[in-house]
Structure formats: structure tokens, C-alpha cells
Amino acid sequence: NLRFHVEEEGKGVDPEGNKIKADKEKVAAFRASIRKLADIYCNDAFGTAHRAHSSMVGEGFDVKCAGDLMGKELEAFAKVLDNPAKPVLAILGGAKVSDKIQLIMNMLDKVNKMIIGGGMAYTFLKIKDSMAIGTSLYDEEGAKIVPEILEKAAKLGVEIILPVDFTCSSKFGEDGDIKEGVTKEEGIPDGFMGLDCGPKSIELNAK
Incomplete structure (x- = not known):
């Protein structure tokens, strides 16, 4: 689970329960490590697409796309919002x-x-x-x-x-x-x- 890493959300709590913020350089390194796992970034998580979390922003990927489920969710929204x-x-x-x-x-x-x-x-x-x-x-x-x-x-x-x-x-x-x-x-x-x-x-x- 990436949220065990404070660099995923950019903030969290330490073992004593104190609120902490992630170091910007460590966040950049964490995102670079995610980038090494794949060639293409595909976001198919509509419910979390609004979050600026390290695994969600697709930083460093030349090719980014939305998945099939994301497409269906957007189509459903368009029907409700447009007509x-x-x-x-x-x-x-x-x-x-x-x-x-x-x-x-x-x-x-x-x-x-x-x-x-x-x-x-x-x-x-x-x-x-x-x-x-x-x-x-x-x-x-x-x-x-x-x-x-x-x-x-x-x-x-x-x-x-x-x-x-x-x-x-x-x-x-x-x-x-x-x-x-x-x-x-x-x-x-x-x-x-x-x-x-x-x-x-x-x-x-x-x-």
C-alpha cells in the first residue's frame, strides 16, 4: 500500500501520532521510483483522480491515458451534466x-x-x-x-x-x-x- 509511504500523500503521521509533511526532494525521488515501474501511465481510478498523490499524478511519464472505467464514468457524468x-x-x-x-x-x-x-x-x-x-x-x-x-x-x-x-x-x-x-x-x-x-x-x- 503506497500510503504507508508519507511521500505518497505528501503528509501523514509519525509512529508517535504526530502530523508530519514529506520532504519535497524525497517526494520527487519517490515519484521517480514509481516512474521506473512502467512505460505508460493509465489512470482508471475515477474516485481518486482528483487527488494530487504521487501515484495519481503520473509525473515523468511521456504517455498518459485514461482507462475504460474512467471513460464510462465520464460518459455517465456527461449525460447528467450536459442534457x-x-x-x-x-x-x-x-x-x-x-x-x-x-x-x-x-x-x-x-x-x-x-x-x-x-x-x-x-x-x-x-x-x-x-x-x-x-x-x-x-x-x-x-x-x-x-x-x-x-x-x-x-x-x-x-x-x-x-x-x-x-x-x-x-x-x-x-x-x-x-x-x-x-x-x-x-x-x-x-x-x-x-x-x-x-x-x-x-x-x-x-x-
């Missing part, structure tokens, strides 16, 4: 708002409703509704742009749909103390993290 059948619903997930700022802002011009789930829902809920999120994922950088996203959505009449209840646990894994159906009004308890939306949210989204 969508109304009404249009976008469903977005993932951990970080900051990774998807441009996508979200552009999608707001195209859609009628947007369901936001995954880890980034907790950032929206904390900023929008001041909801307690316990130890759930929280994107500090992304939080700064949430008000702007909500303002644009309101101006365009786009309904932003967030979870109304949650499945949470005292830790990530099957052996944690799991609570289901925790409501937005209750908030995620201290020492707990939201792992997924709850049954009420699933029921509402299914409609």
Missing part, C-alpha cells in the same frame, strides 16, 4: 467536503436536490444545525466553505438533504458499543462516532 432529464437528484458521499468543493458547487447549477451522506454529512450538520457530532469525521477546511455551499443552494432553490438519524459506535469496528436511530436533535454522544445514517434517513431517502 439531464429533470428533476435531477445528486447523491454525494465520502469523508471530506474539501475534496469535493468544486464538484458540489458545479453540481448545484445542474440539480434539483442533493443528498449528502457519508462522513462529510457530519461537517454539514455541525455547521448548519450546530449538531453535536462526538468523534465523527469533521473536515475543518471543508467546514469553511459549507456556508457558501448552503447559500448557493438556497439561491438556486436546490434542496440539500442531510441525515436525520444515525447509527453510531464507540469505536470503528464490530466490537464497539453500537447505538442505532440516534436523532439529529439528540446529536452524536460524546465518545461516539457516526458510522452511517439511521433507519429513518434510509426510509426518507428511499422516497
Whole structure:
């Protein structure tokens, strides 16, 4: 797994848990070592194509291309973005708002409703509704742009749909103390993290 190398993402944590940044010269050397593995760089990972990670940028390759899966994903996006059948619903997930700022802002011009789930829902809920999120994922950088996203959505009449209840646990894994159906009004308890939306949210989204 390349992420065991701090030079892959450019940052990480040391054995003591302290945040560290990769040395620029070591990043360059790491990318050069990747370059020796192949003659052609083919990116077929649509979900991570936006990341400036060493294995994703294809630095040093004379020939770069997109794979078949990437092509299919782009074709699907083109149909939705260029000539969508109304009404249009976008469903977005993932951990970080900051990774998807441009996508979200552009999608707001195209859609009628947007369901936001995954880890980034907790950032929206904390900023929008001041909801307690316990130890759930929280994107500090992304939080700064949430008000702007909500303002644009309101101006365009786009309904932003967030979870109304949650499945949470005292830790990530099957052996944690799991609570289901925790409501937005209750908030995620201290020492707990939201792992997924709850049954009420699933029921509402299914409609």
C-alpha cells in the first residue's frame, strides 16, 4: 500500500501520532521510483483522480491515458451534466467536503436536490444545525466553505438533504458499543462516532 509511504500523500503521521509533511526532494525521488515501474501511465481510478498523490499524478511519464472505467464514468457524468432529464437528484458521499468543493458547487447549477451522506454529512450538520457530532469525521477546511455551499443552494432553490438519524459506535469496528436511530436533535454522544445514517434517513431517502 503506497500510503504507508508519507511521500505518497505528501503528509501523514509519525509512529508517535504526530502530523508530519514529506520532504519535497524525497517526494520527487519517490515519484521517480514509481516512474521506473512502467512505460505508460493509465489512470482508471475515477474516485481518486482528483487527488494530487504521487501515484495519481503520473509525473515523468511521456504517455498518459485514461482507462475504460474512467471513460464510462465520464460518459455517465456527461449525460447528467450536459442534457439531464429533470428533476435531477445528486447523491454525494465520502469523508471530506474539501475534496469535493468544486464538484458540489458545479453540481448545484445542474440539480434539483442533493443528498449528502457519508462522513462529510457530519461537517454539514455541525455547521448548519450546530449538531453535536462526538468523534465523527469533521473536515475543518471543508467546514469553511459549507456556508457558501448552503447559500448557493438556497439561491438556486436546490434542496440539500442531510441525515436525520444515525447509527453510531464507540469505536470503528464490530466490537464497539453500537447505538442505532440516534436523532439529529439528540446529536452524536460524546465518545461516539457516526458510522452511517439511521433507519429513518434510509426510509426518507428511499422516497
